[in-house]
Amino acid sequence: MALDAIPAVVPAVAPNMPDYALARREFSWAQARAALDGLPGGRGLNIAHEAVDRHVRAGRGPRVAVRYLPLSGRRQEITFAGLARSTNRFANLLGRLGVAPGDRVFACLGRVPELVIAALGTLKARAVFAPLFSAFGPEPLRARVAIGRPKVLVTAQSLYRQKIAAIRAGLEGLEHVLLVRDEPGALPVGTLDFHALLRAASPAFTIEATDPEDAALLHFTSGTTGRPKAAVHVHEAVVAHHATGLLALDLHPDDVFWCTADPGWVTGTSYGIIAPLTCGVKSILDEGDFDAERWYAIVAGERVTVWYTAPTAIRMMMRLGAEVARRHDTSRLRFLASVGEPLAPEAVAWGSKAFGLPFHDNWWQTETGGIMIANFPATEIRPGSMGLPLPGIEAAVVERRADGGVRVLPPGMQGEIALRPGWPSMFRGYLGDPARYRGCFADGWYLTGDLARRDDDGYFWFVGRADDVIKSSGHLIGPFEVESVLLEHEAVAEAGVIGRPDPAAFEIVKAFVSLKPGYAGDEALQRGILALARRRLGAAVAPKELAFLPALPRTRSGKIMRRLLKARELGLPEGDLSTLENPDGPAASPRATAP
Numbered sequence: 001m002a003l004d005a006i007p008a009v010v011p012a013v014a015p016n017m018p019d020y021a022l023a024r025r026e027f028s029w030a031q032a033r034a035a036l037d038g039l040p041g042g043r044g045l046n047i048a049h050e051a052v053d054r055h056v057r058a059g060r061g062p063r064v065a066v067r068y069l070p071l072s073g074r075r076q077e078i079t080f081a082g083l084a085r086s087t088n089r090f091a092n093l094l095g096r097l098g099v100a101p102g103d104r105v106f107a108c109l110g111r112v113p114e115l116v117i118a119a120l121g122t123l124k125a126r127a128v129f130a131p132l133f134s135a136f137g138p139e140p141l142r143a144r145v146a147i148g149r150p151k152v153l154v155t156a157q158s159l160y161r162q163k164i165a166a167i168r169a170g171l172e173g174l175e176h177v178l179l180v181r182d183e184p185g186a187l188p189v190g191t192l193d194f195h196a197l198l199r200a201a202s203p204a205f206t207i208e209a210t211d212p213e214d215a216a217l218l219h220f221t222s223g224t225t226g227r228p229k230a231a232v233h234v235h236e237a238v239v240a241h242h243a244t245g246l247l248a249l250d251l252h253p254d255d256v257f258w259c260t261a262d263p264g265w266v267t268g269t270s271y272g273i274i275a276p277l278t279c280g281v282k283s284i285l286d287e288g289d290f291d292a293e294r295w296y297a298i299v300a301g302e303r304v305t306v307w308y309t310a311p312t313a314i315r316m317m318m319r320l321g322a323e324v325a326r327r328h329d330t331s332r333l334r335f336l337a338s339v340g341e342p343l344a345p346e347a348v349a350w351g352s353k354a355f356g357l358p359f360h361d362n363w364w365q366t367e368t369g370g371i372m373i374a375n376f377p378a379t380e381i382r383p384g385s386m387g388l389p390l391p392g393i394e395a396a397v398v399e400r401r402a403d404g405g406v407r408v409l410p411p412g413m414q415g416e417i418a419l420r421p422g423w424p425s426m427f428r429g430y431l432g433d434p435a436r437y438r439g440c441f442a443d444g445w446y447l448t449g450d451l452a453r454r455d456d457d458g459y460f461w462f463v464g465r466a467d468d469v470i471k472s473s474g475h476l477i478g479p480f481e482v483e484s485v486l487l488e489h490e491a492v493a494e495a496g497v498i499g500r501p502d503p504a505a506f507e508i509v510k511a512f513v514s515l516k517p518g519y520a521g522d523e524a525l526q527r528g529i530l531a532l533a534r535r536r537l538g539a540a541v542a543p544k545e546l547a548f549l550p551a552l553p554r555t556r557s558g559k560i561m562r563r564l565l566k567a568r569e570l571g572l573p574e575g576d577l578s579t580l581e582n583p584d585g586p587a588a589s590p591r592a593t594a595p
C-alpha cells in the first residue's frame with residue numbers, strides 16, 4: 001500500500017486493551033459475560049437491563065446517558081435514571097397493548113430519544129425490536145414490514161402521513177401504530193399517541209426472566225448485493241456489544257461518544273444505543289443530517305472524545321479539505337473509528353491531517369452483530385488494512401472446495417473471510433429464510449461473502465465482496481485496491497470499479513468515478529486518471545476504461561452498489577432497488593451508515 005504503517009498513538013488515557021497479544025491469549029467470552037450483571041436473582045440476561053437498569057442499581061442513575069441535539073430547540077440530557085423510567089413505561093405500555101414476548105415491534109423514526117426508548121422498552125418487554133430507516137419510501141418499508149410482520153409500529157406523525165398511511169391497509173398483522181407528534185393537527189384515525197400512552201403507563205417495571213437465547217433484535221442488511229435479509233439477534237449479543245465497546249472503541253466512563261450511524265441500521269443500534277449505554281458513557285444523538293461544518297461544531301462544542309463514523313462521511317469531509325476541520329477545536333478527540341465500507345489509506349491519513357488522529361477502520365456485518373476485525377488503539381495501523389480479529393474471534397481466509405468444504409489459506413493468499421461461530425452477537429437466522437442461513441456455513445465456519453488477504457502478521461486486507469471481484473486474464477482483482485488508487489488522484493471524489501465481460505480477457509476492469517467540485521470530466525482528465533492507475537497498479541490490474549458519473553449509486557446505508565453499475569453497463573435488469581439511495585441521481589446521505 002501507498003502509506004507507511006502508523007504506530008499506535010500514545011494515548012491520552014490508558015487503553016482498555018494495552019497488549020493485543022496478551023488479550024488474545026487471555027480473553028474468554030465467559031469472562032466478558034461476567035463483566036455484565038445478568039438479571040437480578042440469576043434470571044438470565046437482558047440487553048436493556050445491562051444498558052440501563054444495571055447503572056441505576058449501581059448508583060449511576062444521575063449520570064447523563066444521552067445528550068440529544070434536536071434540529072430546533074434546546075439540547076436535552078437524558079440520565080440513566082430517566083431512561084430507566086421511560087423504558088419501563090414503554091414496556092408497560094406494550095403489555096397493555098397485548099404485546100407478548102417474541103412479538104415484534106418496529107420503529108421508523110429519525111434520530112430522536114423516542115427511538116431509544118422504544119428500542120430498550122421493547123427489549124424489557126422481551127419483544128423483538130427492529131429499526132427501519134426513516135428515509136425509506138413506502139415500498140422499502142412495506143417490503144420489510146411484510147418480512148418482519150410486527151404487531152406494533154412506532155413512527156412519527158409526519159412519516160406516517162408521508163409514507164405509511166397509504167400502505168397501512170396492506171400491512172398484515174400490524175395491530176397498533178404509535179405516533180410521535182412532530183407536526184400540528186389531530187392524529188389520523190387508527191393511530192395512537194405515543195407520548196400520551198407513555199405518560200399514562202407506570203414507570204415501575206420488572207424485567208421477567210430472559211433466556212440469553214431469546215430473540216431480541218431484527219436487523220435488515222443493507223441490500224448491497226440483493227434483496228435485504230432480516231438477521232435475528234438474541235439478548236446474549238449484549239456481551240459482544242459491551243466487549244467491543246471496550247476493546248475496539250476503547251470506551252471509558254468519562255468519554256463523550258458519538259456514533260454517527262443512523263439507528264435504522266445495525267451500527268446505529270449496536271453502537272449508537274447499546275454499547276455506549278452498557279459501558280456507561282455519555283453519547284450524542286444528533287437529529288440533523290450530515291453537514292460537515294455542523295459536525296465539526298458538534299465535535300468541538302460537545303467535547304466528543306470517541307467518534308465512530310463511516311467512509312462516506314469521511315469522503316464528504318475530505319472533499320471540503322482539512323482546513324475546514326482545523327478551524328474547529330476538536331482537541332478533545334482521542335479515538336476515531338470507521339466502518340461500513342473499505343477505508344482507503346488516503347482517508348486514514350486524512351484523519352491525521354484534519355484531527356491529528358488517524359481513522360481506525362473496523363469490519364463487521366449485520367450478521368455478526370458487532371465488530372469482528374479492527375484496528376485497535378494500541379495496535380499499529382496499516383493504512384488500507386481492516387486490522388486484526390477481536391480477541392475471542394477466530395477469523396481466517398478460506399477457499400470453498402468443490403466438495404462443499406473449505407480450506408484455510410496461508411498468509412498472502414486471497415480468499416473468503418470466515419469466522420468460527422460461537423461469539424455472542426452472531427445472528428441466529430434469517431427470518432423466513434432458513435435455507436439461506438444454512439448456506440452460510442461450511443466445515444464449522446461462517447462464510448461472510450467478503451474476500452480478503454491476511455498478511456504475515458495476521459492483518460486482514462479487504463479485497464472486495466465475493467460478488468464484486470473481477471476475473472481478468474487469469475487474475476482475481478479486488479475492486480477496493482483499484483478504487484483506492486483512483487482516489488489518490490486529486491480530481492476523484494468517488495470511485496467504483498466493475499468487471500465488464502470481454503471475449504479475450506474474460507472481464508476487463510471498468511472504472512466509474514465522480515469528480516470533486518471544480519473539475520471537468522474531459523478526455524485529458526480521463527487519460528490522466530487511467531495513467532496514474534497503470535503506474536500504480538500495473539497494466540494487468542489497472543482499469544482499461546473509465547467513465548464519469550455525477551455520483552455513484554449507493555445504498556441508503558452509503559455503500560457503492562457495484563452490482564447496479566454493472567447491470568446498467570450491461571443493460572441487464574437492475575434487481576432489488578429498495579435500498580438505492582436515489583434512483584436518478586447524486587447525494588448519498590453519509591448519515592445512513594451501516595457496516
Ligand code: ATP
Nearest residue numbers: 221222223224225340341342362363365366594595
Ligand atoms: P447485503 O448483505 O444485503 O448485500 P450489506 O452486506 O452491504 O448488504 P451490511 O451488513 O450492512 O449489509 O454490510 C456489511 C458489509 O459491508 C460487509 O460484508 C462488507 O462487505 C462491508 N464492510 C463493512 N465494513 C467494512 C470495512 N471496514 N471494510 C470493507 N468492507 C466493509
Ligand code: MG
Nearest residue numbers: 221225365449
Ligand atoms: Mg451482506
